[in-house]
Amino acid sequence: MAESTTLKYGYYPGCSLEATAKEYNESVQASAKLLDVELVELDDWNCCGASSGHCTDPELSLALPARNLAIAEKLGHDLALSCAACFLRFKQTNHDLRANDELRQRIEQIIETPYQAKIEAKHVLDIFAREVGFEKIEQRVKKPLKGLKLAAYYGCYLVRPPKVTQFDDPENPMIMDNLLTTIGAEPVDWSHKVECCGGGLLLARTDVVVKLCNDLCQAALDNGAVALVTACPLCQANIELRQTIGMPAFYFSELLALALGVSENKFKSWMKRHIQNPVPVLKAQNLI
Amino acid sequence: MTVRLITEQGTESADPAFTREVLGDGAVHLERCYQCQACSSGCPFAYIFDYAPHQLLRMVQLGLKDRVMESKTYWLCASCETCATRCPNDIEIVQVMDRLRHIAFRDGYTNQTPLPLFHRTFLGGVKSYGKVFELMLILRYMLTSRDIFKLSELPNNMKMGFNMFSRGKLAILPDKIKGTANIKRIFQQTERKNG
Numbered sequence: 001m002a003e004s005t006t007l008k009y010g011y012y013p014g015c016s017l018e019a020t021a022k023e024y025n026e027s028v029q030a031s032a033k034l035l036d037v038e039l040v041e042l043d044d045w046n047c048c049g050a051s052s053g054h055c056t057d058p059e060l061s062l063a064l065p066a067r068n069l070a071i072a073e074k075l076g077h078d079l080a081l082s083c084a085a086c087f088l089r090f091k092q093t094n095h096d097l098r099a100n101d102e103l104r105q106r107i108e109q110i111i112e113t114p115y116q117a118k119i120e121a122k123h124v125l126d127i128f129a130r131e132v133g134f135e136k137i138e139q140r141v142k143k144p145l146k147g148l149k150l151a152a153y154y155g156c157y158l159v160r161p162p163k164v165t166q167f168d169d170p171e172n173p174m175i176m177d178n179l180l181t182t183i184g185a186e187p188v189d190w191s192h193k194v195e196c197c198g199g200g201l202l203l204a205r206t207d208v209v210v211k212l213c214n215d216l217c218q219a220a221l222d223n224g225a226v227a228l229v230t231a232c233p234l235c236q237a238n239i240e241l242r243q244t245i246g247m248p249a250f251y252f253s254e255l256l257a258l259a260l261g262v263s264e265n266k267f268k269s270w271m272k273r274h275i276q277n278p279v280p281v282l283k284a285q286n287l288i
Numbered sequence: 289m290t291v292r293l294i295t296e297q298g299t300e301s302a303d304p305a306f307t308r309e310v311l312g313d314g315a316v317h318l319e320r321c322y323q324c325q326a327c328s329s330g331c332p333f334a335y336i337f338d339y340a341p342h343q344l345l346r347m348v349q350l351g352l353k354d355r356v357m358e359s360k361t362y363w364l365c366a367s368c369e370t371c372a373t374r375c376p377n378d379i380e381i382v383q384v385m386d387r388l389r390h391i392a393f394r395d396g397y398t399n400q401t402p403l404p405l406f407h408r409t410f411l412g413g414v415k416s417y418g419k420v421f422e423l424m425l426i427l428r429y430m431l432t433s434r435d436i437f438k439l440s441e442l443p444n445n446m447k448m449g450f451n452m453f454s455r456g457k458l459a460i461l462p463d464k465i466k467g468t469a470n471i472k473r474i475f476q477q478t479e480r481k482n483g
Contacts, residue, residue, distance in 0.1 A: 019459045046471055052407035064471075067471075111470075112470065160372075195332060199367070201364070275451050
């Protein structure tokens with residue numbers, strides 16, 4: 001029976017999920033548990049190098065993710081990732097190493113361990129929506145998020161570059177919207193789904209990040225949303241820290257876990273970590 | 289070989305070897321650009337660039353090395369991939385930006401913007417700990433960039449710091465991975481001579 005099948009993955013949380021985005025990590029793990037997905041955290045994983053890696057050196061930008069992919073390959077499972085920025089670096093590494101075997105061997109030398117590039121890197125949103133599937137999620141929903149109007153925000157690295165991430169339509173992705181519908185919420189149709197939050201300019205050019213995040217929040221507000229929903233710790237940090245509009249933002253996994261019946265105490269401990277208080281929009285719909 | 293070009297800036301020298309270096313193995317398809325400006329129209333950062341993406345691409349095609357390398361554009365590009373996704377000629381614009389950044393690190397074009405400092409600070413932390421230690425990254429970057437001394441920004445920065453600390457969003461101590469020696473060797477093998 002499909003009901004009892006457990007999906008199993010290696011799990012790479014990424015650096016942000018240990019500090020700024022701890023609530024993302026906890027809510028992904030809680031959602032996975034509620035959906036019979038087993039996430040086995042990689043032993044001694046390292047930073048993927050992020051944007052600074054590929055801006056600095058092409059081999060470094062492949063070797064840092066490849067060390068983690070090799071650990072996952074030894075485990076014998078595909079790899080689940082929560083951070084959209086890490087996700088792209090891992091997808092890019094597999095993409096480049098599969099296209100060029102000489103390069104793959106060179107990277108194996110650098111990381112001092114074999115890596116065949118046979119396993120897949122998958123974002124947890126993709127795993128929940130496509131591998132667990134909407135049907136199973138719908139059956140498991142205990143608390144439909146009725147009346148909650150949300151703007152699903154994908155940002156850059158889930159969908160771009162499309163030939164590398166192979167995730168969804170790069171201009172109008174729907175996978176997170178459909179997940180939100182499945183758990184009873186109301187995703188709004190809006191213009192800024194895949195606009196950039198300012199990403200790595202967070203510290204170096206905060207003026208730009210303030211402008212881009214305010215544009216995002218205003219667009220969501222104009223289209224009737226009461227909050228944004230993200231699947232990336234960097235988008236979430238930029239939106240929560242830099243906007244001046246006061247728009248709350250959720251990680252998609254927090255809402256998923258809430259709908260699946262996670263304990264209210266646990267859910268509230270995540271809400272306390274948000275900088276833009278999301279509790280009022282939930283209270284307005286009697287959801288907590 | 290140097291070529292003299294007449295541009296709106298007067299006579300400029302062009303360096304075909306620079307164009308060839310950026311073209312590399314040809315996979316970026318820079319030669320296909322016909323200046324439709326789809327890249328610049330959708331670029332969220334074009335308003336802070338000194339040259340819009342389509343202008344920079346043309347300058348690379350022409351071999352205007354000094355003007356390209358001294359520009360801020362490729363450092364301020366956040367690699368959001370909007371341009372490359374929309375390019376009708378499938379030009380790998382972000383990979384072009386990456387190649388310019390690699391050349392810039394090698395040849396020392398690193399003073400136009402604070403971004404090279406950010407990247408060095410970020411990777412320096414990864415080299416030491418194997419992971420990003422956010423508190424150290426923020427403090428070290430703000431000290432070396434001297435942003436911490438910008439008094440007009442002080443209230444905002446303090447508010448942000450307080451917000452993050454009070455919600456447990458910043459770890460106080462670094463978490464070092466076991467394989468830091470392995471990570472160090474990865475860095476040593478990939479570090480460029482002048483990087």
